[in-house]
Amino acid sequence: MISMSELKKLKVFYHPLSVVANIQKVAGEKYFFMEKPRALFKALQKEGLNFEHHTYKPFTWKDFELCHEPGYVEAVRTGTPIELAESCAIPWSEELVAAIPYATASIHAAAAYAISTGEPTMSMSTGFHHAKYFMGGSLCPFNDLNIAAEKIHKESGLKGLILDCDYHIGNGTDDIISACNQAEYLHNLSMGYLFSRLYVMHNEYLLLLKEKLSKELKSGFPQYVIYKAAADVFERDPMARNGPLSLKEIAKRDEIVFGMIKEAGIPVAICLGGGYHSIETNILIHLNTFKACSNVYFNTGHTYNFSL
Numbered sequence: 001m002i003s004m005s006e007l008k009k010l011k012v013f014y015h016p017l018s019v020v021a022n023i024q025k026v027a028g029e030k031y032f033f034m035e036k037p038r039a040l041f042k043a044l045q046k047e048g049l050n051f052e053h054h055t056y057k058p059f060t061w062k063d064f065e066l067c068h069e070p071g072y073v074e075a076v077r078t079g080t081p082i083e084l085a086e087s088c089a090i091p092w093s094e095e096l097v098a099a100i101p102y103a104t105a106s107i108h109a110a111a112a113y114a115i116s117t118g119e120p121t122m123s124m125s126t127g128f129h130h131a132k133y134f135m136g137g138s139l140c141p142f143n144d145l146n147i148a149a150e151k152i153h154k155e156s157g158l159k160g161l162i163l164d165c166d167y168h169i170g171n172g173t174d175d176i177i178s179a180c181n182q183a184e185y186l187h188n189l190s191m192g193y194l195f196s197r198l199y200v201m202h203n204e205y206l207l208l209l210k211e212k213l214s215k216e217l218k219s220g221f222p223q224y225v226i227y228k229a230a231a232d233v234f235e236r237d238p239m240a241r242n243g244p245l246s247l248k249e250i251a252k253r254d255e256i257v258f259g260m261i262k263e264a265g266i267p268v269a270i271c272l273g274g275g276y277h278s279i280e281t282n283i284l285i286h287l288n289t290f291k292a293c294s295n296v297y298f299n300t301g302h303t304y305n306f307s308l
């Protein structure tokens, strides 16, 4: 028999092999954010938050060919040609190649679990939304969002929505939707496009998000949602410059999103998205996302932390 406290545990999908050990040594200091899955997992433990840890099987190299050109997949696997292997702008290494099948499989595992149980889940992946069909892009080797949707469609025929709340645009996701004819079963609502076109800030951003998400949910199209709950929309993020939201507004964003998806009765899997302010800021924002999800679904009453 399952106790109430068991039901209140958010399921977290993290594999220790998804993180490159000593990434800064291998790739350089600026790649600190690649340690984020491990750092966040440790922080969840340290905070004593009520979660259940799940590991999962890595992707096979054949899985990447679901949404990427086989020649590109082979280039990443072997490191040759090096220009193509490094088209995601991360220096190629055997350590990176060993981690990629684990780093990219957690969104699929989290979404499949959410679909089969109806419970919200959290993947420790960034969601590599810049990876295109023929090449990687901007720190994204393979697009784990499109691959997850492709596998889910093959497994269950379900249609999904990627709710991409990263500061940056989900251009790779759209490229693959087009290249792999996924439009019939995958929508990409990338707030980055709207933000950069309309330059909406703070409350206006949240109102626009509500409007666009509501339209998607009311359309009846998505049967599950992958929510890329990025940290780089933070107003002090150095990469984003003038991000649209304060720390409080990012927590509000998460509450809005979870509230609407819960009301629609659709399963949701969270992934993390970008964030370049500092590892501590990333952790604080993602812990708040975890708390928002737990609060909305399980009435846990967690208080958010807004002090850096």
Ligand SMILES: [Zn+2]
Binding pocket: 166, 167, 168, 230, 232, 273, 274, 275
């Ligand atoms: Zn970003």
